[in-house]
Amino acid sequence: MKKERQMVPRARSPPSALFLLLPQSCCPMLQASDYALIFDMDGVLIDNTRTQARAFQLLFRELGLETKALPLLHRLNGMPATNILKTIFQNPVPEKELKQYADRREFLYRVLYWEKRREVAGLTRFLEAARAAGFRIGLGTGSASETIDYIVDHLDLRRHFDVIIGKDDVDRGKPYADTYSVVSRRLGIPPERCLVFEDAILGEQAAYKAGMRCLAVSTTLPARQFQAPLAVIKDFTDLTPERVLALLEEHPKVPKPSKELAGRQYMRL
Numbered sequence: 001m002k003k004e005r006q007m008v009p010r011a012r013s014p015p016s017a018l019f020l021l022l023p024q025s026c027c028p029m030l031q032a033s034d035y036a037l038i039f040d041m042d043g044v045l046i047d048n049t050r051t052q053a054r055a056f057q058l059l060f061r062e063l064g065l066e067t068k069a070l071p072l073l074h075r076l077n078g079m080p081a082t083n084i085l086k087t088i089f090q091n092p093v094p095e096k097e098l099k100q101y102a103d104r105r106e107f108l109y110r111v112l113y114w115e116k117r118r119e120v121a122g123l124t125r126f127l128e129a130a131r132a133a134g135f136r137i138g139l140g141t142g143s144a145s146e147t148i149d150y151i152v153d154h155l156d157l158r159r160h161f162d163v164i165i166g167k168d169d170v171d172r173g174k175p176y177a178d179t180y181s182v183v184s185r186r187l188g189i190p191p192e193r194c195l196v197f198e199d200a201i202l203g204e205q206a207a208y209k210a211g212m213r214c215l216a217v218s219t220t221l222p223a224r225q226f227q228a229p230l231a232v233i234k235d236f237t238d239l240t241p242e243r244v245l246a247l248l249e250e251h252p253k254v255p256k257p258s259k260e261l262a263g264r265q266y267m268r269l
Contacts, residue, residue: 030245033134036189037244038180038212039161040078041141043199046151047120047219048113049073055109059101060088077220078174078200080142080167081105110150117154120219122236127160133241138163138183140196142173163187175202177210184210192254195244201225201261208257213248228255 043049049070056069067088076084081102086093093101131137139161141148148166152158163186170178184191191211198204199220204227207214216229223232230247233239 030249031134032130032241032245033136034189034193035245035248036136036138036184036187036194037130037197038138038140038183038187038194038207039197040199040203041139041143041148041151043077043220044197044217045119045123045139045155045157046117048116049077049199049220051113051116052077052109055105055112056084058108059105062104063101074221076202078142078198078203078206080173083173106144106147117151119155119157120217120235122239124157124160126236126239127157130241130244131160135241135244136162136187136189138165138187140165140179140183142167142179144168174200174206175209177206180207180210180212184212195230195248198229201227204229205257205261208255211254213251213254215244215247227258227261 039045042052053070053073056073060067060069065088072084072088076087082095082098085098085101085105127137137160139148139152143151144167148164152161152164158164163183165179165183165186167173170176170182172178180194180196181191184194187194194210194212196203196207196210196212196214197217198207198214199217201221204214204216208227214226214229216223216226216232218232218234226232230251
């Protein structure tokens with residue numbers, strides 16, 4: 001009877017010089033399934049800032065206020081409407097009254113935007129490609145659930161998102177980190193592996209406070225006004241999952257939020 005040969009483990013040889021000299025691009029690429037893409041809604045899924053500003057302007061006219069709405073939104077876009085409204089009154093206004101004003105503005109906005117609801121160019125194609133690549137996808141907005149339905153369901157976008165978080169799901173809206181932190185937690189992806197798509201400076205700051213990187217969409221502001229996005233896009237027509245992974249690999253560090261930049265947004269107009 002033959003004796004069974006024992007296999008002697010071979011000593012592991014050191015890496016070859018050829019391997020050590022290989023460029024970084026030859027090494028394994030990042031895996032999309034390890035990452036999440038988180039989208040703001042207003043100004044990212046849709047280009048609606050001017051319509052939002054017009055609704056605010058009509059409200060201000062009704063209230064006898066002379067505040068210019070578009071510059072106000074350029075500074076405070078991303079915050080809940082009640083928080084934006086707090087900044088325009090000389091004296092404190094009761095929360096109940098602010099809520100009534102915000103509801104009136106929301107009504108005006110929906111009337112103005114009813115026939116204009118359309119996605120930013122290339123959005124659906126990119127969302128489909130990102131999901132096919134393996135990315136987890138979330139939505140984090142300062143809008144209430146009814147407003148989310150008004151946009152997301154009308155444009156048939158809900159099917160693309162694994163998680164949707166709005167104003168009703170968090171205690172503090174942007175520029176606090178809460179919105180994006182909750183999206184990250186529910187997606188099961190750590191913050192450092194989340195990329196936020198934002199059109200507003202306060203939203204960008206919220207992403208950094210949450211420990212995430214940001215890609216800016218220039219529907220509302222010029223590129224130079226953002227702090228440190230990985231890139232700035234005008235729409236999604238030329239963006240691919242491969243490009244997103246390359247940007248994440250090129251910029252591994254999360255920027256620290258800028259107190260000075262965020263503070264400037266609150267300067268009296």
